[in-house]
Amino acid sequence: MKKQKLVYTTFIKSTPKKTWDAITKPEFTRQYWAGLANVSDWKKGAKWEHITKKNEVWVLGKVVECTPAKRLVLTWADPDQLKDVSRVTFEIEKVEDLVGLTVTHDNFKAGSKMAGKVSWGWPRVLSSLKSFLETGEGLNIFAGC
Amino acid sequence: MQKSTFMYVTYIRTTPEKLWAALTQPEFTRQYFFNTTQESEWKPGASWKMKAPDGSTTDGGEVIEIDPPNRLVLKWRHELKPELHAEGYSHMTYLIEKAGTAVKLTVTHEMDKAGSKLIEGVGHGWPTILASLKSLLETGQPLEETRQWKGGCKGE
Numbered sequence: 001m002k003k004q005k006l007v008y009t010t011f012i013k014s015t016p017k018k019t020w021d022a023i024t025k026p027e028f029t030r031q032y033w034a035g036l037a038n039v040s041d042w043k044k045g046a047k048w049e050h051i052t053k054k055n056e057v058w059v060l061g062k063v064v065e066c067t068p069a070k071r072l073v074l075t076w077a078d079p080d081q082l083k084d085v086s087r088v089t090f091e092i093e094k095v096e097d098l099v100g101l102t103v104t105h106d107n108f109k110a111g112s113k114m115a116g117k118v119s120w121g122w123p124r125v126l127s128s129l130k131s132f133l134e135t136g137e138g139l140n141i142f143a144g145c
Numbered sequence: 146m147q148k149s150t151f152m153y154v155t156y157i158r159t160t161p162e163k164l165w166a167a168l169t170q171p172e173f174t175r176q177y178f179f180n181t182t183q184e185s186e187w188k189p190g191a192s193w194k195m196k197a198p199d200g201s202t203t204d205g206g207e208v209i210e211i212d213p214p215n216r217l218v219l220k221w222r223h224e225l226k227p228e229l230h231a232e233g234y235s236h237m238t239y240l241i242e243k244a245g246t247a248v249k250l251t252v253t254h255e256m257d258k259a260g261s262k263l264i265e266g267v268g269h270g271w272p273t274i275l276a277s278l279k280s281l282l283e284t285g286q287p288l289e290e291t292r293q294w295k296g297g298c299k300g301e
Contacts, residue, residue, distance in 0.1 A: 009272045010155075010272060010276050011272065011273055011276035011277070011288055011290070012276070013280060013284075013286075013288060095290070096289070096290055097289060098288060098289075098290065123153075123154035123155060123156065124156055127155050127156035127157070127247075127279070128156065130276065130279060130280075131158060131279075131283055134280055134283060134284050135158075135283050135284055137158075139156055139158060139245065139246065139247045140245045140246040140247070141156050141244045141245040141246070141247050141249075142245070143245055
């Protein structure tokens with residue numbers, strides 16, 4: 001069987017530092033990522049959590065690799081399905097006056113439900129992130145999540 | 146049968162009508178699609194051509210399905226590079242749907258052939274083109290990298 005792997009690349013008129021901050025700082029993620037915050041001290045081995053305004057944890061995991069403004073690798077699991085853990089890699093690259101951002105979500109367990117959910121989510125999140133960085137405003141496209 | 150497929154979804158703060166115009170009209174495509182234009186009468190069975198700034202045809206085919214501002218299906222063959230031309234026709238679909246305060250654009254480009262070099266090539270091009278299209282519609286400015294013709298399909 002072919003392994004599931006989701007890769008999404010976008011190009012943003014921004015800098016690697018601003019893009020990194022938009023992914024790792026709760027005050028920014030709340031503005032474009034369905035109102036959720038990414039919370040961690042972003043050190044290798046530290047835990048990270050994706051939490052709602054009501055402090056519900058939607059996704060959690062560990063920081064596997066962290067090179068600010070370049071590369072962030074996380075494990076990713078639903079708190080109710082901790083064994084269904086997968087991996088997310090953010091790669092930030094400067095391309096002339098742009099940022100190329102590639103998100104790869106892979107290492108899904110056999111029979112994982114997560115691949116389906118995140119293939120719905122990543123194009124929304126990353127489209128909204130680009131809008132946020134370029135216009136100051138994320139997209140309101142998360143109804144039903 | 147084995148296929149090569151590239152699919153990309155983006156969400157843009159705009160209307161389906163504005164997105165449709167940006168996908169089909171030369172004054173918009175020149176800005177985000179490497180200074181190319183598309184020529185067609187935009188009706189079923191009409192011929193379709195993509196033109197480089199020097200007037201040469203880079204890609205050609207015909208309109209298979211057209212339902213403005215919702216759906217466009219093109220038969221699409223590359224014309225400049227012999228090895229890509231030899232692969233014959235691919236199919237490219239734009240699907241436009243409303244999503245909250247934005248519009249969802251799904252681009253599907255496929256060929257009935259495993260390991261297509263054309264699909265590999267457009268797989269490098271589409272994310273850049275669609276990122277620039279989104280910037281153009283949301284900010285009024287495309288991404289600088291997509292304003293100039295660069296000799297076509299990268300990635301070979």
